[in-house]
Amino acid sequence: MTSDMKKSQEFYAALFGWTYDVGDQETYGGYTTAFKDGKSVAGLMQSQEDGQGYPDMWSTYLRVDNIEQTMAAAKNAGAMPFMEPMDVPEQGKMAMIGDPGGAAVGMWEFGGHTGFQAHEVDGAAAWHELHSKDYAAAVDFYTNIFGLQASVMSDTPEFRYTNLVDGGKELAGIMDASGYLPAEVPSSWQIYFQTNDVDAAIALALTMGATIVNPAEDSPYGRIAGLTDCTGAMFKLVQPLG
Missing domain, CATH: 3.10.180.10 (2,3-Dihydroxybiphenyl 1,2-Dioxygenase, domain 1)
Structure with a gap:
């Protein structure tokens, strides 16, 4: 999550050699997928201009098979829902919670988007x-x-x-x-x-x-x-x- 998409893209392109694919603004809000040597490694999202959104931060998302069931179980275990499960057209479903210790963590149910393709390599x-x-x-x-x-x-x-x-x-x-x-x-x-x-x-x-x-x-x-x-x-x- 970034308050300055252009600046962040330039920073990580120079640091890690990332390239980018920018999603449709109307459908995906300009969500940007980062690639290293042609493999997806991360995502960047512009925060709300009114300052009411998330702070500039990197987030970890955990894969789940059924996001509604996992959200219900997480709430019962003391988690706080920051973002209820939502459909991302053709890509999957996402949600964000605060765990019992207060840390924010995301959940992702696979659709067309199946997470990062490169891990534990330079730039990922x-x-x-x-x-x-x-x-x-x-x-x-x-x-x-x-x-x-x-x-x-x-x-x-x-x-x-x-x-x-x-x-x-x-x-x-x-x-x-x-x-x-x-x-x-x-x-x-x-x-x-x-x-x-x-x-x-x-x-x-x-x-x-x-x-x-x-x-x-x-x-x-x-x-x-x-x-x-x-x-x-x-x-x-x-x-x-x-």
Whole structure:
């Protein structure tokens, strides 16, 4: 979600080499699909000009088979409906909720649009991570409502982290953020985009209006950093090991 579609398109085209396909304004509100080497990797949507829409942000959408049933189950489990299920002509159905910890997350029921085609490659999303102030409730919610399995990676007071697994593949992580997120900062999903050189990507992003949130550092999973883009949307970078 962006307050300046043209500026955001230019930013990510320069940073990741994205190209774009802009949807019909009347039918899709100018929704823009981003591609890397011909494969879809993300979507961009212009926010409302009156400032009443969503802030500039990246959102994670989880695939569901029946969006109405999933929405009902999510509400019963304490989720707040931000956007009730709606049809996107010829593409599928979408909805947006706030999970029990307050983090916004989308739901998508497949139609003609079947999600991203590239993942874990340079210029595409590589990991999705929930920083939750209500860690236990979040783990229960995503496993019970979305049918994912929980794989605990760490369970110490200093670092609690659970991976969400489907079909034996780790798809996302949930981190206990209660110890470090300030009261005014809500729980949130964060997206890691893969790059072959984190430091070079940061240097380029800074020339286009980005701001460093988390300086680049080495981790057991690669070199990572956190930025806000040219309009203030937060995203992460990851340079895999090797």
